[in-house]
Each structure stands twice: as C-alpha cells, then as structure tokens.
Amino acid sequence: MLESTKPITAAKSGLVNCLVCHQLAPIASTHCKRCSTALSSRIKNSVQISLSLLVTAVLLYIPANIYPIMSTELLGDTTESTIIGGIILFLEHESYFIAAVIFIASVIVPMAKMLALAWLCYCANRADKIKQYELTKLYRVTEFIGKWSMVDIFVVAILVALIQLGELMSIKVGFAATAFAGVVVITMISAHQFDTRFLWDKVDEE
C-alpha cells in the first residue's frame, strides 16, 4: 500500500483499542466500557515478557528431548523412547509418513517458533529500519503453527489409553511429555504477549 501521508493510528488519535472486544476508548480510560478489560495502548513490557517466556521455553525444551516421552512394555521388556528416538524408530520401520509428521510437529515447529520469536523480539528492539510487513507475517505464522506441536502429546495420549494389555503390551508416559507440553504452552503465551503494534510504531516515528 502506498502511503502519501503518515498513517493515523488509534494511539495518535488519542484512542486506545480494547484487545478483547475491539472497542475504542479515550486514551486516558483504564478499563473498557463494554467488557471492563484493563486497557493500555500497547501491551506493557511486551517484548521483555515475551523474551523471558521464550528463554523458559528453550530451557524446558532440553529435558523434553533428553527424557523419554513414553516407555513401551512388550512381554516384560521395557523400551524407553525419546522424541528423536521415536522418529528414528519410525524411520527404521520405514513409516516415513509418521516420522515426517512427528518430526515436523515436535522438532521443526517448536524450533522454528522459538527462532521466529527470538527474531521478532530482536527486531522490535533494533533501532534501524525493519521490515514490519514481513515481520507481521512472520508473527502470524508463528501464532498459527503454535498449537500444532501438541500433535505429539496427543499421539502419546491416545497410545497410552489404547495400548493397555497388561503384561502383553502396555505403554506408559514419560517425563518429556510434561516438559514438551510446557514448551508448547509457554511459547504460545510468549507469542500472544508479543505486540506487533510496536513494529508499526517504529515506521511511524521515521
């Protein structure tokens, strides 16, 4: 879009947008008239909160990969498998499709998401010119793919429920499931805390 004049934002017009019901209010008001949500023109400390949650998620991603996500008991033998171990096992059994799904959902998506968030936080703090349109697109992708990493947890949940044949064959959850679910939830909150309007504010300042 071509912009001949400076774009008029709500903040510049002395208005504040309610993030829940999207009603505009005078900038001085503290709570939304319609839904009584606390108002603020931009999410306070958005980048800092987002970044600290991101660091937590990265740290939690380590045990999620080290500990077993589930253990299979087959005729008395117990095999524990980690996320990566599970993928390798599928590759060995030539189940390429499942291997690909699990690999995308549990490795690529969380990694891409954490990298994207880190990049967004870095760009929001940078002084020079940024590509806000591309970054906003990146943010949307990050927000969209967030929940898809839960696939692996759901697979484990179903297998654990289904395969309970006592001595013959049974599956138990492992600690990595908790850690990985934590990673998904924390990165989702982190993405939600990031306020893309900061990116656009920088353009307006120029």
Place this chain on the structure above:
Amino acid sequence: MNKAQPQLHACLECDLLIKMPDSISHRTNVSCPRCNHSIAVGHNNAKQYVLAMSLTALILMFIACTFSFISFSSNEQIRTINLLQTFTELYLQEYYFVAVLVFSFILLLPTLYLLSVCLIILSSYRGFGPLPTVWLGKLMSHILPWSMAEVFLIGVLVALIKVTSMADISLESSFWAYVIFAPLFTHIVSMIDNHRLWCWIEQAKEPSHA
C-alpha cells in the same frame, strides 16, 4: 441488521484506524489496508448459520463423549476406549498437568466456546434475563487460541497409522463423530469474527433494557 453507527475500528496488529462499512456484503473480507490483518468477513445470515452449526457440533461432541472411540485387539485380547480415556489414563499414571491440558484442549474449551456462542445468539433473539453475555464474549476470546480439536484429529490419525501395524483396529461411532466435529469447529470459528460477535452481544444487551 447491524444497527451500529459507522464505527471506527483500530487494527489489532498495527493500530491503524479504519472506518468500518455499515454493511459487509456476503463473503467479502474486510482487512486492514496497511498490514492486511483480517478484520471481518461478511455473511448474509451468519447468526442462524452459526447457531445451527454450533448446535450440530455440540450434538457431535455429545456423541463423541458417550460412545466408544476406538477398539484395539491383539492376540485375542480386546481393549475398547472412549474419548475420555485419552486423558483419564494420563491422570491415572499421575501426569496431571498433561492430563488437564489434553482434557481442556480437545474437549472442555471447544465445548465451552460453542455453548457460549449459542447462548449469546439465543439471548440476542430474546432476552434471557440476566445472562452474562459480555462475560461469555470475554471467555470466548480467551479460550479460542487454546481449542485444538483439529490438532487432536491429526494426532488420532498418526496414532492409528502407528497402531495398525501392530494390531486390529476398529473405529467406533465416537471416532466418526469427532472426525466431523473437528473440521466443523474450525469452520464455525472462521465464521465468528470479533466484530460480528460483539454486535451480537450488543443486541443481546438491548432486549433486557427494554
């Protein structure tokens, strides 16, 4: 239908002020001219449509919770599970956090979302006394990112592909109900933009004043 005055709307992602049109024609998209964020989607009778779809989805969810989900047989042993066991089994193995998450993401939150939208639409037709529609609207906007019906469906499919090599699987009625429920839920969510939802809530507030 929409009696609201030509409103100003601020883009959620870039804060640009946008004049909302009085009426949005069927299946046209209103999006932010600066960052392209989608703001509203036009639909001729969204209210009846969403209500009908949501009630259907609630019935499907009810079916998915009552009947058995999948049964699994290996070496003459048969195990049949229902949808609820996908998290109760985790709970029994003392993985409370994961159990609560799975329960909320696949069942509780989608159901709450649909119930809220049905109550809001019904009370916009006629006042249901002191129904907290504003509160329901807030609830809906908070639970939406956490509803993962479609993600669960993919999880079920992956698990099934994995298990079919080990044993005989039969898919029960609850499974099929969920297979229809998940895409239907995604479709309903895409029909309810925030602009439209809060118009309904405004309408629901009016009859109670009269």
